[in-house]
Amino acid sequence: MKIPKRLAPLLEEGLIDEVIGQLMSGKEATVYVVRSGESTRCAKVYKDAKQRSFRQAASYRDGRKVKNSRQARAMEKGTRYGRQMQEASWQNAEVDALFRLAGAGVRVPQPYICTDGVLLMELVIDEAGDVAPRLNDVDMTETRALELHAFLLNQVVRMLCAGMIHGDLSEYNILLAADGPVIIDLPQAVDAASNNEAASMLKRDVDNLAAYFGRFAPQLLTTSYGTEIWTLFEAGRLHVHAELTGHVDTDTGPVDLEAVLRELEETRLEEAARVRRQQETSGA
Numbered sequence: 001m002k003i004p005k006r007l008a009p010l011l012e013e014g015l016i017d018e019v020i021g022q023l024m025s026g027k028e029a030t031v032y033v034v035r036s037g038e039s040t041r042c043a044k045v046y047k048d049a050k051q052r053s054f055r056q057a058a059s060y061r062d063g064r065k066v067k068n069s070r071q072a073r074a075m076e077k078g079t080r081y082g083r084q085m086q087e088a089s090w091q092n093a094e095v096d097a098l099f100r101l102a103g104a105g106v107r108v109p110q111p112y113i114c115t116d117g118v119l120l121m122e123l124v125i126d127e128a129g130d131v132a133p134r135l136n137d138v139d140m141t142e143t144r145a146l147e148l149h150a151f152l153l154n155q156v157v158r159m160l161c162a163g164m165i166h167g168d169l170s171e172y173n174i175l176l177a178a179d180g181p182v183i184i185d186l187p188q189a190v191d192a193a194s195n196n197e198a199a200s201m202l203k204r205d206v207d208n209l210a211a212y213f214g215r216f217a218p219q220l221l222t223t224s225y226g227t228e229i230w231t232l233f234e235a236g237r238l239h240v241h242a243e244l245t246g247h248v249d250t251d252t253g254p255v256d257l258e259a260v261l262r263e264l265e266e267t268r269l270e271e272a273a274r275v276r277r278q279q280e281t282s283g284a
Helices: 005-012 069-077 080-103 142-161 198-213 218-222 225-234 257-283
Strands: 018-025 029-036 039-046 111-115 118-122 174-177 180-183
Touching: 005 029, 005 039, 005 118, 018 039, 080 111, 080 118, 142 180, 142 198, 142 218, 142 225, 198 218, 198 225
Parallel strands: none
Antiparallel strands: 018 029, 029 039, 039 118, 111 118, 174 180
């Protein structure tokens, strides 16, 4: 096949020896099957920002730190250099996430190198040695659905215990390898402690899993694993072996309306006093 322009430098530098063929083209990248020595791997070629349908929403970038102050300022201003740095940051985020999560025991592809907008990583295969199918292409029994759902729920917990949330998890970015599910596509992964929308992203990821596996095991559709996991995380009681029930106890007792109104009035008076002091200081 014709060598893709972005892969030519990797061939010249000996990082890959052959481009076997295109595996898939998605919203953010095109993936090729390549050979490196005796190993068959995949090369993820990120699309330019203008070509992608998946935008780097501010909600995903929230909390990400850029150590170089010049780069940070350029990214904030949206200069050409800043946009280049933003692209590099977006791509490197996936590499960092892959190494971090692999170290935490999360099932993700093994990354090798990311250079010039190309991520070289492990090719995930099935029992026959072929490219592993995405979860949405797999049919299953109720029992199998419950098993896979429980396994992937634990993967979400392991990610959160490592301080990360996938942010876009669904049946479309989970591969079913010979030895179980593998989670892919992580450039939008967020830091659970510093992202203001971390809780809603975690719940959305978990709800996506319930919605998919609920097609085969309808009992999953009424669970609240996302809320339960986040509640445990906030309380500092989440660990990789946490026993989840899928249900969260809610306080159904009567609301003390008078206490709520008193608190609101106290807050209003405190704010009025603050404004008054500020005006007096300004007048002086």
